[in-house]
Amino acid sequence: xxxxxxxxxxxxxxxxxxxxxxxxxxxxxxxxxxxxxxxxxxxxxxxxxxxxxxxxxxxxxxxxxxxxxxxxxxxxxxxxxxxxxxxxxxxxxxxxxxxxxxxxxxxxxxxxxxxxxxxxxxxxxxxxxxxxxxxxxxxxxxxxxxxxxx
Amino acid sequence: xxxxxxxxxxxxxxxxxxxxxxxxxxxxxxxxxxxxxxxxxxxxxxxxxxxxxxxxxxxxxxxxxxxxxxxxxxxxxxxxxxxxxxxxxxxxxxxxxxxxxxxxxxxxxxxxxxxxxxxxxxxxxxxxxxxxx
Numbered sequence: 001x002x003x004x005x006x007x008x009x010x011x012x013x014x015x016x017x018x019x020x021x022x023x024x025x026x027x028x029x030x031x032x033x034x035x036x037x038x039x040x041x042x043x044x045x046x047x048x049x050x051x052x053x054x055x056x057x058x059x060x061x062x063x064x065x066x067x068x069x070x071x072x073x074x075x076x077x078x079x080x081x082x083x084x085x086x087x088x089x090x091x092x093x094x095x096x097x098x099x100x101x102x103x104x105x106x107x108x109x110x111x112x113x114x115x116x117x118x119x120x121x122x123x124x125x126x127x128x129x130x131x132x133x134x135x136x137x138x139x140x141x142x143x144x145x146x147x148x149x150x
Numbered sequence: 151x152x153x154x155x156x157x158x159x160x161x162x163x164x165x166x167x168x169x170x171x172x173x174x175x176x177x178x179x180x181x182x183x184x185x186x187x188x189x190x191x192x193x194x195x196x197x198x199x200x201x202x203x204x205x206x207x208x209x210x211x212x213x214x215x216x217x218x219x220x221x222x223x224x225x226x227x228x229x230x231x232x233x234x235x236x237x238x239x240x241x242x243x244x245x246x247x248x249x250x251x252x253x254x255x256x257x258x259x260x261x262x263x264x265x266x267x268x269x270x271x272x273x274x275x276x277x278x279x280x281x282x283x
Binding site (some may be wrong): 015016018019020021022023024026028100 | 225229236238241242281283
């Protein structure tokens with residue numbers, strides 16, 4: 001037993017009820033009672049007739065329970081390695097304790113300081129050597145004697 | 151409810167367009183009213199023009215205006231009751247032309263027909279129809 005629905009109002013049509021109307025363009029319309037049939041033939045718009053299903057759906061009457069089911073989408077984050085640091089190194093670095101990190105930092109600082117000192121000392125020596133020959137800034141002419149000048 | 155002087159559209163390709171009912175062939179009933187599946191005698195009121203070339207060659211018989219033929223009613227504007235209690239109503243009255251031996255004159259049917267024809271024994275028409283309701 002198939003329950004049809006009314007083409008005008010959306011009511012259910014039980015067996016032995018209602019009429020079936022086939023229009024000239026072969027479109028089939030089912031009506032549950034003469035009220036719906038008459039309104040259809042008067043060319044009334046079901047969207048404007050307040051008791052039809054079409055109207056109720058359009059104006060969202062009585063649907064509040066069904067709409068409450070909204071599912072929120074959540075994106076899942078995946079840990080991924082990058083070029084230059086595979087995931088093992090990343091997790092190792094992340095999992096370093098604060099103490100270890102500070103030690104590493106100090107070690108880096110001292111290392112840098114020593115390196116800097118070495119650099120400075122290296123710079124000082126050649127700088128000193130470089131300045132020795134140029135000592136007192138006397139021109140060649142003066143050293144050779146001032147005779148040729150005149 | 152097709153009676154005397156009722157006009158029906160012809161929906162096969164026999165060449166007729168409009169027929170007028172002259173008699174309803176129901177057993178021993180003189181003043182009958184015809185419904186879906188009833189055979190009637192009709193006069194062709196309007197027919198498609200037949201060119202001379204197609205006249206000789208075509209297989210299907212082409213009818214002319216003024217011919218008296220038989221037909222079977224396939225659609226009525228008056229609603230017909232089905233055994234399950236529903237009523238079916240179409241937007242116009244329509245018929246399919248036949249010869250004296252209850253065979254179709256045309257070879258194709260262009261339009262929807264009433265499924266009650268099956269109960270009256272017109273299965274050939276139903277098989278040719280593009281849509282049956």
